[in-house]
Amino acid sequence: MLATPSSRRLLVIDPHKECHNIMPELQSLGWEMEFASLATANDHSCDVGLIRLEPLHLIRPEAVKEMIRLSGIEWIAVVSPDDLAISNVGNFVCEWFYDFHTLPFDVQRLAVTLGRTSGMVHLRTQSAPPVNIPDHQLLGESHAMQDLRTLLGKYASAESPVLIEGETGTGKKRVALTLHHQSRRHDQPFVAINCAVVPQHLLETQLFGHDAGPFSGLARKIGLIEAANGGTLFLDEIDELTPELQSSLWRFLLEKQIWRVGSNHPIPIDVRVLAATSADLEAEINNGRFRADLYYRLNVLQVKVAPLRDRHGDLEILANHFSRFYSLEVGRRPRTFSKDALMAMGIHDWPGNVRELANRVRQGLAQAQGRQIEAADLGLACTQQSTESIGTLADYKDRAERQALCDVLHRYSRNLSMAAKVLGVSRPTFYRLLHKHQIR
Template identity: 50%
Template structure:
């Protein structure tokens, strides 16, 4: 039976003719919300119904921010011109012309619900915050964050560039007792050496040429909360001594001031460099290293969590939908395979940028490999390794099960897997079908 968590219907400004259908859906297990357009973002939904009028820009903003499968109701007097047709084709799963045919609309809702289930996957595997993914590496990372968040000890976050080290720091802060206090981040490698001491510790008016007024430093601004020092390995040696003194004493001095200021912060630091090697090379203070490396979290590179790519692509497609003014696209099977075969030297940051590009360039309903700037699958090049052949066999088995059965339950049974596993396999391979939808 389909989970009720994936049978949520949002109806915007419903007309009275819809009430019989909405009552029937409620009795059959749907969770139905009715609200005006102004409150539409308050209700998460998997399927939505909205009647179109003249305010298309307002509707577009809603659709870009709510990832439901939307169905448009078109008044019979509304002229379906080329612009309106493109708008519906871009943003809606289907449309229905008034007056209502409740049987036909019910069928459309069934198909939309099935598509929502495929796109969203298992609701019990929803990502926490922006830490998207259900790979073993991500599950272990979330468990470790939950353990370390409640302490006040420093945490060193290690990992390659683009693996989400700042997201881990934000999650540690969000789950800590300091969550209601400031989270202040500073990239130690992005600030000129002559300015970084002022940025960290602040300065008094007249402390140096150009200091026209008092400046509160980042450490002081984080008082009571969390200070995140990104790329700590790039901090100049002379500033490392000042930072060490603060960690030992819990006090700072603004430049040009001799009065110490007590500051209570939790320090999180991140680096992509080998700090142990930097200590040996005398580029990083050993005593500061041990002060920062009390607890440690490693962020996995994307090549070690390729199974998270479908979830990440959907996350970024939704994130950039408003920016590019288009409905979030799904990757085609060829695009998904190309992403699985790519090395991802830029990790998640590179994936986000490629999805952003794909959202702009995609011409059809799916993002293709060329939209992402990636080569097509190994099938076209004729160079497949064992993993590639296993993926192709898996995809072929799914296609045959879908073709020769009439329901998802039968297809899963034919393959000897559970329905949730069957849906995850469909998501893994980016497969979309017109298989019979589950009954309402």
């Protein structure tokens, strides 16, 4: 007895006579078929969707787009050859559908398309991280991220201050959130402040609060340090603090209590302090811009966050996550990246790190016209010229060899024997290399 194919579910929208005619053959190939209207499509949970695009769908495609966007599955469009000649239909189909099939039906060809689409859906479901990941979850499988997660797991249970160092946009706040959520204080407040954003003359009140003033008319204000009592205080861009605020923060870390502005009564505080900086604080100390005693109070435990260019293998994971996340914002389907876009991202230096990647993907989603995001959509140069300029290993060796010859001739042009000796080759070999590179 022959084994029957494993069952797969196909959702057909407003099935026409052509669809009914192919049902028996698709069912024999293992497809279970369900039927729905455009309005009720998302009440069904299927592997793949099939819709015969009518002229009304092509003239007013908004309802079809909304159905596809909310469905979470891939769709196959069925169109007539004449429909494809209509203006902008090609762009609509390419952007919103995984594939299309032209009438009349070729069941074998359709079955191959459906199978490939179903396989892609399952592959994406297994490999894709959730879109709405928690703020404290660190994405990435590079060695740098695995080491970082291990280190944070060790530091989370400690109560000591942590200094988080890393370039702008590397995710230092996300690291701080991870430490907080894995600590015993996870159910207590997490209070964050960017010391570079708040004007320095207001920052003291923001941090320490102030008492009610009988003459000024000011009401009592609870500062951020006091608001974080029992939990975690995160001070971003700590290097931006003025010398006076550095002194006040050092005193708080030393005495575990604060004084509100205008008050003579100390308030005991139990808070874990996490600080972050993109600056070289040791250099700032040498330049007299940062207190050494505060640095050593903050730098009890140290975390260095790797830049994106050193997180080998994480770029595509993060780009695909941002594509799924921001597609909801722009009201478009999540897009994948073309091979050229991936190569362009791979050779880009990412000075803005993960924040820059997120912004470029958001831009790419808004500008992309086809099913995939191209390098130009991301604001990155097309890689064809770049990859040609890289060349092969032999090209690199030839360029290095020629450069060495030019350098030694510049210094020993009147003594070729010395030039050959400096390069560590015989005189005949030296002449052969000159001839090879056409240097006279």
